[in-house]
Amino acid sequence: MCTADEAFSTFQGLREAGWTRTDIDRGLASGRVARVRRGVYAFAGACDQAVAAVTHGGAIHCVTAARHEGLWVLTEEHRVHVGVRAGDHQYPHTDDCACVVHWDDRPTVDAFGIPSIPRILREVLRCGGVEEFFVALESALRQQKIGRVGLAWLAAHTNEIGREALRFARADADSGLESLVRWRLRVHALPVRTQVSIRNVGVVDLVIGDRLIVEVDGKKNHDGPSLRHKDLVRDAHAAAQGYVTLRFDYALVLYDWPLVEQAILAQLAR
Numbered sequence: 103m104c105t106a107d108e109a110f111s112t113f114q115g116l117r118e119a120g121w122t123r124t125d126i127d128r129g130l131a132s133g134r135v136a137r138v139r140r141g142v143y144a145f146a147g148a149c150d151q152a153v154a155a156v157t158h159g160g161a162i163h164c165v166t167a168a169r170h171e172g173l174w175v176l177t178e179e180h181r182v183h184v185g186v187r188a189g190d191h192q193y194p195h196t197d198d199c200a201c202v203v204h205w206d207d208r209p210t211v212d213a214f215g216i217p218s219i220p221r222i223l224r225e226v227l228r229c230g231g232v233e234e235f236f237v238a239l240e241s242a243l244r245q246q247k248i249g250r251v252g253l254a255w256l257a258a259h260t261n262e263i264g265r266e267a268l269r270f271a272r273a274d275a276d277s278g279l280e281s282l283v284r285w286r287l288r289v290h291a292l293p294v295r296t297q298v299s300i301r302n303v304g305v306v307d308l309v310i311g312d313r314l315i316v317e318v319d320g321k322k323n324h325d326g327p328s329l330r331h332k333d334l335v336r337d338a339h340a341a342a343q344g345y346v347t348l349r350f351d352y353a354l355v356l357y358d359w360p361l362v363e364q365a366i367l368a369q370l371a372r
Contacts, residue, residue, distance in 0.1 A: 275296055315340055333349070
């Protein structure tokens with residue numbers, strides 16, 4: 103991971119590792135290291151967002167850190183979210199610096215390293231809201247990146263809506279869109295199963311009740327004539343067994359949810 107502590111060092115850290123001043127000068131000249139702010143250096147290979155965060159005075163955090171950890175993130179904006187510890191200084195590193203700062207209480211030993219998954223999730227909730235949090239949380243559960251200890255810490259360090267999301271979260275969602283649909287439908291207390299295997303159809307995203315299949319299609323997995331034909335064949339096999347299939351894409355789920363909700367409830371009413 104390019105955002106680990108080992109990607110950065112202080113001047114003192116380099117000296118303790120055996121670097122002389124001449125070694126540092128040669129490293130700067132060769133590109134092996136780069137000075138990102140006074141007394142702090144990045145090794146070659148450190149990613150741009152991590153460098154921006156360290157240059158600003160902290161380390162990546164919140165949705166930026168979630169992305170680097172491979173968690174599902176709803177937001178499409180790519181401003182760098184920086185965790186700055188209380189008492190540290192900020193260093194706006196360009197004239198158009200647009201970093202989002204999170205005041206963090208993580209240990210001093212993690213000065214440059216990515217925060218733990220529970221701390222990342224806590225900041226996602228504080229910054230992005232419960233839907234962003236729930237999607238990232240179910241991703242962490244799915245990938246087994248958070249366990250009982252982390253969940254207990256998170257429950258003790260979050261608010262009631264966060265604890266509601268923790269109680270509702272499961273580890274069987276296969277995408278952030280599935281998680282989001284389940285979360286938004288929870289107010290209707292519907293029986294929703296995820297990643298259901300149906301004979302001659304395969305695994306479908308969601309089954310609501312006994313016979314309603316809901317597929318939430320990411321563009322890269324369902325774009326193009328051949329993939330569209332494959333989806334139609336699946337839907338036909340499902341219909342032959344008495345299922346009804348509703349398909350929604352990313353834009354519909356995120357930006358036209360009332361229409362998606364109305365379609366689902368209307369179909370269930372039939």
